[in-house]
Amino acid sequence: MKNFGIDIWANNNFIIENSQVKLNYKSSPSLYDIAQAIRKDGVRGPMIFRFPHIIHKQIQTLYSYFDKAIKHNNYQGKFHAVFPLKVNQFPNVVEAITSEGAKFNYGLEAGSKAELILAIAKTPKNAPITVNGFKDKEMITLGFIAAQSGHNITITIEGLGELKTIIEIAKECSLKVPNIGIRIRLHSTGSGTWAKSGGMDAKFGLTSTEIIEAVSMMKKANIIQNFTMIHFHIGSQMADIAPLKRALREAGNIYAELKKIGADALCNINIGGGLAVEYEQHAQTTSRNYSIDEFSSSVVFLLGEIMDAKNVEHPNIFTESGRYIVASHAVLITPVLELFSQDYHEKHLSFKELNPPLIEELRYLNDKISEKNCIEYLHDALDHIESLLTLFDLGYIDLQDRSNAEILVHNIIKKSLYLTSNHSNDELQTLQSSLQERYLVNASIFQSLPDYWGLKQHFPVMPLHKLSSRAIRAASLWDITCDSDGEIGFNQDKPLFLHDVDLEKEDYLLGFFNIGAYQETLGMSHNLFTHPNEYTICINEKGYNIEKSVESKNILEVLETIGYEQKEILKELEEDLETASFITEKERYDTLAKLKIFISQNGYLRTTN
Ligand SMILES: *Cc1c(COP(=O)(O)O)cnc(C)c1O
Numbered sequence: 001m002k003n004f005g006i007d008i009w010a011n012n013n014f015i016i017e018n019s020q021v022k023l024n025y026k027s028s029p030s031l032y033d034i035a036q037a038i039r040k041d042g043v044r045g046p047m048i049f050r051f052p053h054i055i056h057k058q059i060q061t062l063y064s065y066f067d068k069a070i071k072h073n074n075y076q077g078k079f080h081a082v083f084p085l086k087v088n089q090f091p092n093v094v095e096a097i098t099s100e101g102a103k104f105n106y107g108l109e110a111g112s113k114a115e116l117i118l119a120i121a122k123t124p125k126n127a128p129i130t131v132n133g134f135k136d137k138e139m140i141t142l143g144f145i146a147a148q149s150g151h152n153i154t155i156t157i158e159g160l161g162e163l164k165t166i167i168e169i170a171k172e173c174s175l176k177v178p179n180i181g182i183r184i185r186l187h188s189t190g191s192g193t194w195a196k197s198g199g200m201d202a203k204f205g206l207t208s209t210e211i212i213e214a215v216s217m218m219k220k221a222n223i224i225q226n227f228t229m230i231h232f233h234i235g236s237q238m239a240d241i242a243p244l245k246r247a248l249r250e251a252g253n254i255y256a257e258l259k260k261i262g263a264d265a266l267c268n269i270n271i272g273g274g275l276a277v278e279y280e281q282h283a284q285t286t287s288r289n290y291s292i293d294e295f296s297s298s299v300v301f302l303l304g305e306i307m308d309a310k311n312v313e314h315p316n317i318f319t320e321s322g323r324y325i326v327a328s329h330a331v332l333i334t335p336v337l338e339l340f341s342q343d344y345h346e347k348h349l350s351f352k353e354l355n356p357p358l359i360e361e362l363r364y365l366n367d368k369i370s371e372k373n374c375i376e377y378l379h380d381a382l383d384h385i386e387s388l389l390t391l392f393d394l395g396y397i398d399l400q401d402r403s404n405a406e407i408l409v410h411n412i413i414k415k416s417l418y419l420t421s422n423h424s425n426d427e428l429q430t431l432q433s434s435l436q437e438r439y440l441v442n443a444s445i446f447q448s449l450p451d452y453w454g455l456k457q458h459f460p461v462m463p464l465h466k467l468s469s470r471a472i473r474a475a476s477l478w479d480i481t482c483d484s485d486g487e488i489g490f491n492q493d494k495p496l497f498l499h500d501v502d503l504e505k506e507d508y509l510l511g512f513f514n515i516g517a518y519q520e521t522l523g524m525s526h527n528l529f530t531h532p533n534e535y536t537i538c539i540n541e542k543g544y545n546i547e548k549s550v551e552s553k554n555i556l557e558v559l560e561t562i563g564y565e566q567k568e569i570l571k572e573l574e575e576d577l578e579t580a581s582f583i584t585e586k587e588r589y590d591t592l593a594k595l596k597i598f599i600s601q602n603g604y605l606r607t608t609n
Helices: 002-009 031-039 052-072 091-104 113-122 137-148 160-172 208-220 242-260 292-310 323-329 340-344 357-368 374-393 399-419 426-434 450-455 555-561 566-579 585-599
Strands: 014-017 020-023 047-050 079-084 107-110 128-131 152-157 179-183 227-231 268-270 316-319 330-339 437-441 461-463 473-478 509-512 533-539 544-550
Touching (some): 002 014, 002 461, 031 047, 031 330, 031 533, 052 079, 052 091, 052 292, 052 316, 052 323, 052 533, 079 091, 079 128, 091 107, 091 113, 091 323, 091 533, 107 113, 113 128, 113 137, 128 137, 137 160, 179 208, 208 242, 227 242, 242 268, 242 292, 330 340, 340 399, 340 437, 357 374, 357 399, 374 399, 555 585, 566 585
Parallel strands (some): 079 107, 079 316, 107 128, 128 152, 179 227, 227 268, 437 473
Antiparallel strands (some): 014 020, 047 330, 330 509, 461 509, 533 544
């Protein structure tokens, strides 16, 4: 895996230069330098870096490709987009979206009461708000309140019950009726891990029969002029564009039929989200088979074609792509705390004046191994270690000899892997996976990469530095939770190789990329690890500014979130120390001070790295 697949997943947002990963924007700062500048102030543990310029780029790209397709196809409808809040509700993300989105009238989509409140508070008056998901009377009333306050809001009904509630509220009060959308249940389904949102047995949407019923209910209640949108969503991270095209044909025809049966105000088709992000690091497997160009052209062309055939005016097109907008803006930076095989370091060798002949032989192989002879020397070393282990079992060599033998063979294997890294063969590959190095990373997979834990979703990972030297250690990554699921194992088909580093001499920082969508609020506090420190970093021509930083919750705050009283916990700790016996009072005092510092920090590890 050359360059850790940066040319596959990074979408030109990151580049490798002078052996470091850099932002491919303005002053192109290196991620390693930014991280080390923050760590200089004593920050330890994982960090999330947010880059608003990448969110801006994604928003601009989405609008510009649809604009281009609309012009190219002479399409009569307009393009609109909303950001689905469930993908990332964090303030610094929503802030970046609404500030850049203002010039496009980019809106927000809400799927719960809390998200709806956030959408109403944060969406400018002329930008659209769409509301999906299951709703009760209260949530629908919130929609009326938003409409009354002047918002351009569309409540998409998931079933006839919700429409009945809308009609009920309209009768009960004089608040402005919001726009009404209908989520249609499509026959066609999406593809990929998240494709459960479409299909006959889908969780959401109205059947044809229910749609006809809804129209007659709205006519009867005299709110048919509020029915402006039909909506579908075929699932997240669409791997293939074909199901979307089928869905568009189905939805386009439903739209045209609805116009014929008197849905006069209907003017919008909302095609949901699902635009995929490239997460793969290996060229042989990629996440999607289309580009944003093909996606936008297909949508615009198909809808135009269907409407022209049925002689219906072109509808406005709404999208609710979320993953595409924010996945790439965030990077999780984690220091490596330990390489487990560092016990095999040459510095632990301790030879005797007289060593067993096979050990002397291994010493020779270890000293003289070269590109030419390495396969032969490797075979010899593997043969010798077998013999040496037998000699140990029979009591002919001692523990020190055995330790020396293990270290030497380990080194010979490492050297031969390195020397043959340009022309690997099957035998070496097998050796590699049996000789994995376990890298302990100061992070929690449950908190920061929950989709890896739950769905085995791969996220691109690479070191932020040392990129001019070859990474040859087959790597498995362990997090610091004490759960055996907190591991990203070595995968022979999609191998990850990292550097051999001496952590006593240098830091080793890894970056997990494209983590900006879904991971943050999905993340869970398993073992009570919290959302990491986050930094919003704005890059300018000369350098960069950390515009906002949010510290991770400290230990007492974490305990509070699950219902403990901070004061009570503190009191219990203090009482224990007060009654404990100390030789001097100063020591009691200092210990208490130390304890207070510890619990005012977050729970990630603070060892050297
Ligand atoms: C989740 C969701 C989206 C966002 O999907 P992405 O794959 O993130 O683009 C859009 N619309 C609806 C209705 C959703 O449930």
